[in-house]
Amino acid sequence: MITVPARILVSPQVKYRANATKESQSGSWNLVNIKFTTGARIPAWSYLWLPMPDKDGNPFPNGPEATVRKFQEVLVNNGVTAPLPLLLGAKCQLTSGNSSINSARICEAMLKLSRNPLRPKFLLIIIPYKGDGTAGIYNQIKYMADVRLGIHTVCVIGSKFGNPRGQDQYFRNVAMKFNLKCGGINHSLDANKLGIISAGGTMVVGIDGKTPWTVDLPGQPI
Numbered sequence: 001m002i003t004v005p006a007r008i009l010v011s012p013q014v015k016y017r018a019n020a021t022k023e024s025q026s027g028s029w030n031l032v033n034i035k036f037t038t039g040a041r042i043p044a045w046s047y048l049w050l051p052m053p054d055k056d057g058n059p060f061p062n063g064p065e066a067t068v069r070k071f072q073e074v075l076v077n078n079g080v081t082a083p084l085p086l087l088l089g090a091k092c093q094l095t096s097g098n099s100s101i102n103s104a105r106i107c108e109a110m111l112k113l114s115r116n117p118l119r120p121k122f123l124l125i126i127i128p129y130k131g132d133g134t135a136g137i138y139n140q141i142k143y144m145a146d147v148r149l150g151i152h153t154v155c156v157i158g159s160k161f162g163n164p165r166g167q168d169q170y171f172r173n174v175a176m177k178f179n180l181k182c183g184g185i186n187h188s189l190d191a192n193k194l195g196i197i198s199a200g201g202t203m204v205v206g207i208d209g210k211t212p213w214t215v216d217l218p219g220q221p222i
Helices: 065-077 099-114 135-149 167-181 195-199
Strands: 013-015 021-023 045-049 122-127 152-157
Touching (some): 045 099, 122 135, 152 167
Parallel strands (some): 045 122
Antiparallel strands (some): 013 021
């Protein structure tokens, strides 16, 4: 380990459409009533809900339709051209601790959605939880979407997506993923105020300040 000199840069203004700006507060800022720099046009889309009753706490007692509609309104509020979902999304119940059955069910549900005459090109996937046991679920989703079907997907955690507490900010974080995946630009910076970073010869490394970190190069630990 070596010690290197460093300095804390002044937080830049984050710019949005119509010259709207936000000041970063400890690396975060609120996106309420802010339109992304360039809003994308979301293609035909739908959603897939993957409940796992003994793990997700049943976040949608009456189904996720109303929550998905609220999310669509947030997309529009942030400047994304987002129609309503093409059709009522599919539900695919998973079984805790049975990865092979879960993979088969996910495969069948996504194939069924892709073969619908309306042919959604973007899927919002509501997974039951995040933690041990969900890596296989996530991998199967991405394999089906990226390798077999050629459609975009964004995964959300059901307990957060359906929880009114902090829901608006969670929706807006997910909206950024939707916008980027469809070719939009979420926010921009004023290049005239970035100093050496705007010169094009500077690498920026993000550190969260909480977790110790090291970088190992072959034959040269740093």
